[in-house]
Amino acid sequence: MTDSIATVTDLAERARVASRTLALLTRADKDAALLALADAVDAATDDVVAANAEDLQRGREGGMATGLLDRLTLDADRVAAVADALRDLAGLPDPLGEVVRGSTLANGLQIRQVRVPMGVVGMIYEARPNVTVDAAGLGLKSGNAMILRGGSAAASTNRALVAALRSALTAHGLPADAVQLLEGDHDAVKALMTARGLVDLLIPRGGAGLIQAVVTESTVPVIETGVGNCHVYVDAAADPDKALAIVLNAKTHRPSVCNAAESLLVHRSVAADVLPDVLRDLAGAGVVLHGDDATREHAPDGVVVEPATDEDFDTEYLALEMSVAVVDDLDAALAHVRRHGSGHTEAIVTEDRAAARRWTAEVDAAAVLVNASTRFTDGGEFGFGAEIGISTQKLHARGPMALPELTTTKWVVEGDGQIRG
């Protein structure tokens, strides 16, 4: 543990020094550097793909699941896409320097609250090497030095990517320590999580287990991302066509991500009208269904709906699987969401203004939707142009996090000799 603390302290101190240079760069400086980084990633394609082949082979030998192997894979096309994402970042506005608030006080002091970088940001994530490049780019654009801890299954790929990024930074006259990779065992991660004062912010990104561990063990401030047990509630006043389209899209468009719907609630008064079609279409799309007794009564012939347990309603399936319940009214739907929701995204389908108004006011979640698919809670969809994760906590950032969420502010106060009387 002592060695790990020394390693992290050294990394963090070098990151701090680099961060001081990053904080003073102009937007033009940073955008030029991002384009240079993109070119460097392109130029390193062969090295990266070869390194990735090593990781993939180790993964296959270790019995890694197909889905994880897919996320780990970086072929030439994916490397090109990762480089293009850096170019896209160059096109986004600089979050730094924005004056958030400001005024002139009665005594003539001019005060303004200005967006500045966090400083040193750590990221802990799984074996998804595209995140390595994304995080490096987001860090550079937001003026933060990044300490990256990717899943060890992607170690070779991450090393190749970070080597390419660091040489490009040096060649561009910028500090290589703007992007550093933290290697080592769990002690290294533990040292990062407890490097309070050295690291300004830690962002875990991955499954519920990883996030829970980081949140519990860290003394560094953390932004929790990503667990989404999202509901679609079909209200008594729902348009049945919209309900059908939204439920299908929310569940099946991309079931493996956090903004996919996991649970369907239907008002009892429309259950007989809505459920048969919805259940048939979900089953037709390959969705495994778990329903309460009332739901199962409305299953059309040939559609299997397993009995739902309380655990089903708490489960983020991240797969073609869904829990379904019939509720007595809007109050029961709100109570169900309070009990089982994870505060990510909750949608109502209704044509009733009063029901929509109650839903948006009373549901406590990062995003509350009316007549829209849960899949829209996304930095790209919201027009942010980049996303480092979706925060499900209330402190600092809530919902899709992009460049401004990677900044803090400082108060700049300019006077002419003012003292307090």
Added chain:
Amino acid sequence: MTDSIATVTDLAERARVASRTLALLTRADKDAALLALADAVDAATDDVVAANAEDLQRGREGGMATGLLDRLTLDADRVAAVADALRDLAGLPDPLGEVVRGSTLANGLQIRQVRVPMGVVGMIYEARPNVTVDAAGLGLKSGNAMILRGGSAAASTNRALVAALRSALTAHGLPADAVQLLEGDHDAVKALMTARGLVDLLIPRGGAGLIQAVVTESTVPVIETGVGNCHVYVDAAADPDKALAIVLNAKTHRPSVCNAAESLLVHRSVAADVLPDVLRDLAGAGVVLHGDDATREHAPDGVVVEPATDEDFDTEYLALEMSVAVVDDLDAALAHVRRHGSGHTEAIVTEDRAAARRWTAEVDAAAVLVNASTRFTDGGEFGFGAEIGISTQKLHARGPMALPELTTTKWVVEGDGQIRG
């Protein structure tokens, strides 16, 4: 510990229920309630003063220091002031409902980010019973249910105050559980600090030891407040009159608070001009001085400047005591602040635009000041009308925290059947 966890769980669940009512109140509802609470505090003056007398007697018997006894004291005048602070809160704008950002997406979805309450907020503070009422009022206005843990030395006073507040809430048709007092030993505090998911935010307010303990032991998100090792740097291009006035004010106006200056840095080229007057006036105001060798050479006859140790430069005296160093240039001043500052408030005195620009850009602190006393970093001075503390962390809030800093946001998305393609 099991009992403490059960107690805190019960408190937090009742707070959650209350918070749902608070979140839906209009500004008019809340302001009327704040005025009713103020009247209730006034009406309870005799009870509160009597309870406070018990606390004071226990304090005196236990050998409590004079300064702490003063902070603990609530006489009739102070009770009236505390009630008036609630009336002032009624005059402030409602932070909730503000649309922070919003747009209509290409697909017609209308998105807006709206300010909403945190939900359940815990406060851990020392034996200062005025904080009990302030926190209750700030919580009500910002729509948050508060769990208050005041120093045990103020237990009787806090009980009397919270009883008055809770009866007034009930009489006003609001849930009494909007304000709850957490009693019990350290296990109770530990249970509060680890009530993740039940408590949305924890704010420690007090000395460095208390804050450090809360920050280290909590799994609930925390906002760190208050340690201020603040510097005044007198630049080569300083106006000597402004320098003298600002240093004196920053050190002596109210030495016991976090925005008081603790350390003075003087550019070598003006040390001979500036230091003799400054040191004489500081000493004349009763300030104990600790200086480096160069500083001591400029001490006028009869002014004692003790040799400063490295520890002196790290010390937040919170008293009439100051460390003083001569620095070679602006870079050396910046390096000194990086090494010894606590990220609270850092002031430069200069008439040189370039030096001022470098100071405000390069110093990493909640507030960076030019030609003004450090004492201005304050919610009241900034025009916020209320302050729950001064954050020295970068996540969520930095600098003086008022009503908006006690809120989070949610994204409200309104559509007409949109699905993702």
